Amino acid sequence: MTSDPTATEFSLPTQWLIAVRNRRDREAFGHLFDYFAPRLTAMMLRSGMSRAIADDVVQDVLLTAWTKAAQFDPARAQASTWIYRIARNRQIDILRRERRPVPDALDTGEEHTEQDAHQALALDQESAQLRAALAALSPDQRDVIEKAYLGDLTHTEIRQRTGLPLGTIKSRIRLGLERLRHELKEIR
């Protein structure tokens, strides 16, 4: 998808990441920084990191995005998803003081096809629906999702914060995800 005529239909962060991937575009990287750095900072602070370490991690994540941009495939992930994965990996490495086990990368290198472009666009649209679905959740449910994905790294910590018994929390996470999964089916 090196010259993709439909690229302007992607969400802005995905467009910026494609520009970084294809042209090492520094202006686009600046946009990525401006969009993600505050979000990533908030994510790191939620897990109890100090500001100084959060800054280091945010920088690390965005520089990793710059160097690994060649691996970004908009047919499989939006920019937010791809950067979320990098960030969560680093966050867990640091908080648990051991390397998070990650799946082997798929062999890339096969040519991007026309079908990939359609797949990428479809994924982008599904993600917009997912965003709407998340916005439509009750504040309680959204809170549980955000805590699970962006904050604490254990159920136990969630229990301590909300005072709810563990079983209830697990079922609430599952309930929230159940509703999201409906949207996710299309992505799968």
Added chain:
Amino acid sequence: MNRNATHHIPDEIIEAYASGLLPHAFSVVVAAHVSLCDKCRATAEACEAVGGVALDHIDGEAPAQDLRARTLSMLDDLPDADQTHARLPRNLPITAPQPARRGIFPGAVAAELGDDGPRWKSLGAGIRQQILTSGPDGTVRLLYIPAGKAVPDHGHGGLEMTLVLQGSFSDHTGHFAKGDVQVVEDDLEHTPIADDGPACICLAATDAPLRFNAMIPRLLQRVFRI
């Protein structure tokens, strides 16, 4: 490579992995299985899309004022290729990338094994194991079971996940070949037997060991760590 397993990891465990909530021992099994199974990879990536959307939604917090300038000024010094971890200037710990897959071992397992190994320890009857990591949240080990032998009972109630890396085993719940995962919750009575052919090599994660066991088995378990 054929990545069509027939026994998968339940969605909620993949969700727990994708969101970062799953303890390390089980995360090793999930990462290894996803390396061998496109279906579960798709599930994991779909879950990460939830994480991405949540990241879009979050109220931002201002990073340090000079972070933008510092970060952009570092772009010149960075490699383009895949050696990020080796050359990023870092104050942070854990900078080495996860190793590549080695033989039958996906990278997530190779990382636990280190440069050499496995270093098998005999459990008798030709059965061997190596404990990879063991902590309060769980234990993950490699098991080596010759054809016709029973997989030792390594669960103690709670959650038990066993991924086949070589050979296969069977019990009354089914037949498990390379890439398949058997997930057992609580105390399912089962006796997996390694099938004919090459020895069966499994990666098995269990909850914190020994918690509810009687005294004598506990002493024996301490000896064998099984």
